[in-house]
Amino acid sequence: METGKSVARTRIDSEHPLPPSTPPGKELRFHLLGPVHVRVDGAVRDIGSPQAQAFLAVLLLQPGRTATLAELVHGIWGDEPPDTAVAAVRTHAWKWRRFLETSGVGRDALLSRGDGYRLTLTGPLTDVEEVEGLSASAAEARTRGHLEEADTLLKVALGRWYGEPLNRVPGDFAARQRARLTELSTVLSEERCDIRLALGRASFAVPDLMVLAAAHPLRQRAHRLLMQALHDTGRQHEALAVFDRIRRGLAEEHGIDPEPELVRMHQRILAGEGLAEAPSRGTTAEAAPWPPRAQPGWPVPHQLPHPVENFVGNEQAFSSVVEALLPPRRTGPAIVAVTGVPGSGKSSLAVRAAHQVQPAFPGGVLHADLTDEGERTAPSAVLRGFLVSLGLPRAALPEGLSDLSALFRSMTDGCRLLIVLDDAHDAAQVRPLLPGSPRCAVLVTGTRLFPGLPATRRVRLGPVSVEESLEILASVMGQERVCEERAAASELARMCEGLPLAVHAVGDWLAIRPELSLETLVRRIHDEPGHLLSHCETVRTCFEKNVRQLDPELARAWTRLSWSPGCLTAASASRALGVPHAHAEVLLERLADASMLERRAHRGYVFSAMLRQFAHLEHPLPVTAPLPPLVA
Incomplete structure (x- = not known):
């Protein structure tokens, strides 16, 4: 239910306005098989924020059907919509009506039905509808035995993909459609390769099938077609190797055997049956690489950041x-x-x-x-980035982590x-x-x-020495300044506890303050221990990132233990945290494993001075509530 409060709090697309008014009578074409955009009379136009695109996708991919308000909210935000979700949907609808009206289509093209909306436009508005029509026509042509026509239709259909479908469009609906459209691309690719095999063009099907099999290591139809294509071009040993790979993969990942059709294909190859396109006499079939390498002209990845120029120590x-x-x-x-x-x-x-x-x-x-x-980066996201960097098209990548890793x-x-x-x-x-x-x-x-x-x-890595810290300071703020105040510079280095990041941060801060003496800074730090960290933003950011990597229980324990002076033991931690002795010992070990405490042989655990100061700056008062029991 809408309220005045939710409308008042709504700020929609202020940074991503919809396209300006366009002359009437223009033809609209929505492209969803990559980054979403619209063409007005052939000219590409921006279509606003990702949320605006998500709203549009729910309507365009359900042609002729009314999308309820609940479906739109869930489609855009999932199970945790903001308080302003209803007002946001209404605002998106108003903007799209204005866009349709100024494009010559008319505001009535987007109708209100109940609490939802429906597009009344007819004909293929999207590249998705075009692809679905082409694939249906290709299936009919194949049924009639017109393989050349079917091959041409599928080639046109596959050419409509220009990236990951609904790229960067948020919401559950877009995620489901993205998976559906990616699967459709894979199915059509398999179908076209099957037709090319039937046309006796196995050598032309091999490269595409290699990409498919590499992108889907456990997809049995793609591997069966690849085995057939390799077999039909006289590369039986490679075809048998393909079977061995998928057989092992299916057994290791799912504990299952290959499907009967794949087994029969393996038996045919072993029997040497049905060569459709063997190499000509006097020629040698050149083995294509397996798995596929980078596309021709694809650059070799060199992704390293620039190294630190004044690296010192360790x-x-x-x-x-x-x-x-x-x-x-x-x-x-x-x-x-x-x-x-x-x-x-x-x-x-x-x-x-x-x-x-x-x-x-x-x-x-x-x-x-x-x-x-x-926050922890998902391994699947890293693998997708790596595989694209190695030359695989993003649309060909599998979904599951195990498939990506394989x-x-x-x-x-x-x-x-x-x-x-x-x-x-x-x-x-x-x-x-x-x-x-x-x-x-x-x-x-x-x-x-x-x-x-x-x-x-x-x-x-251990701490760098005072002398090495002085080298870092000299490289950042100048050798002459360090030499003039060597005693103060040495004390400052000791205060940084041999952490190169802290030494660099202090040096950078002093480099832009040539009028400030090092002795003055040292005196201020002695008077106010938190003064050092207050000027080292990179150090605070680093510490905070590591605290956020701890689970909630461990982070609370670390914060509370920072208020316990001296060396920590299981007994003292048990008293400070209000937990059993064994529980406290486990917490201390886990904090030491995370490098948030330092082990002292036979003497327990200690905080570094800088980490303790950081904890006190971020949490000025100790928390007294008892910790919950440790979950094994």
């Missing part, structure tokens, strides 16, 4: 990482894990090491940040590829991103220790 760790990435022989990929407390320079060291070894990886370098604003392993098999995974949460996030080829190498960074990760080498 030289032994740096050498160890470089050495581990380049062993002479190995049976599996090199997996190097670099860990350390927040701000210890893990990412900088990893990027510098990756640049150092990059020439040894002609297949390229992939880079991904596995934490976004403190396809990534296939695409990287035999490649000399380096993969840098920065700021990982845990081994479960990393494992789907690991290649299988021993020619690849993986460099993982994070604050956690990654138990369960099959690392070939683990490198723990």
Whole structure:
């Protein structure tokens, strides 16, 4: 039910207005098989915000049907709509009516029916309707035995895709339609390849079928057609290898056997039956690569960020990482894990090491940040980005994580590829991103220790020395200034606790304040311990990101323990948190594994001064409510 309050609070599309008025009598064409846009008399026009596109998609993809208010709200926002959802839907309807009217169609093209809306426009308005019509015509042509006509119709239909359907359109409805339209593209591709085989053009079908099989490692029809195409072009050994791959995949992933048609195709190949297009006498069939590599002209990925120019410290760790990435022989990929407390320079060291070894990886370098604003990045999203970077079209990518991971392993098999995974949460996030080829190498960074990760080498970063900290300060704010106030600079370096990120941040802050003496800053920090962090935004951001990686119980425990002075033991933590001794011991271990506490041999655990100050700045009062029991 609408209220005046919800209307008053609504701010819709102020930053994404709909197109300006257009002359009447223009032809409208809505394109949904990629980034959504509309053509007015052939000219492309913007159609507003993602929510406006979601509203339109619900109506366009249900032609002739009334979409209720509830369907529109759920289609745009899912199960958690904002308070202003109803008013927003009404505003979208008003804007689209204005757009249709100024386009010469008339406002009555969008009618109110009950509490919902219905489009009354007739004819194919969208590329989706055109594709559905072409596919139906192709099916009829094939039924009549007109294979050439069916092949042409399917070629035109598949050419209508120009990216991921409904790209970046939010909501449950768009997600369902995106999956449906992606599946439709796959089915039509399989159907066209089947027709080309029937036309005796197996050699032309092989490349498309390789892409389909690589994109869908467990899709049995695509693999059956690929086996037939390879068989019909005289490449029986490759066809048999395709069967072996999908048979193993089905058994490992789902514990099932291949379908009967796939088994029969395997038996036909073993029997040497039915070669439809064998190579001509005196020629040799050239084996196409499996799985498909980058499209012709596709650039080799080199995704590393720019390295830190004034990298100082941890030289032994740096050498160890470089050495581990380049062993002479190995049976599996090199997996190097670099860990350390927040701000210890893990990412900088990893990027510098990756640049150092990059020439040894002609297949390229992939880079991904596995934490976004403190939130865990889904492995499936990372894999999609990697596969597109390696040359696969986004519309051909499978949906499930296991399929994406299997396809990534296939695409990287035999490649000399380096993969840098920065700021990982845990081994479960990393494992789907690991290649299988021993020619690849993986460099993982994070604050956690990654138990369960099959690392070939683990490198723990410690603090840089005072002298190294002074080098960093000199590189940022000038050697002369550091030399003039060396005692104050040394004290400032000790206050930064050997964290390169903190030293850089302080140096940057001082570099733009040449009139401020280092001694004055040191005195202010002594008088007010939080003064240092208040001027180090990058350090606060880093700390906050790591706190957000903790689960709620662990984050509360960390905050409350920051108010306990001195060295922490299971006994003192039990008293501070109001939990049993064993529970407190588990919490301390988990915080240490996350690098939010430091272990002291035989003496318990301690907070770093900067992390303690950060906790006090963000949570000035301790929380006294008891923690819930730890869930195993």
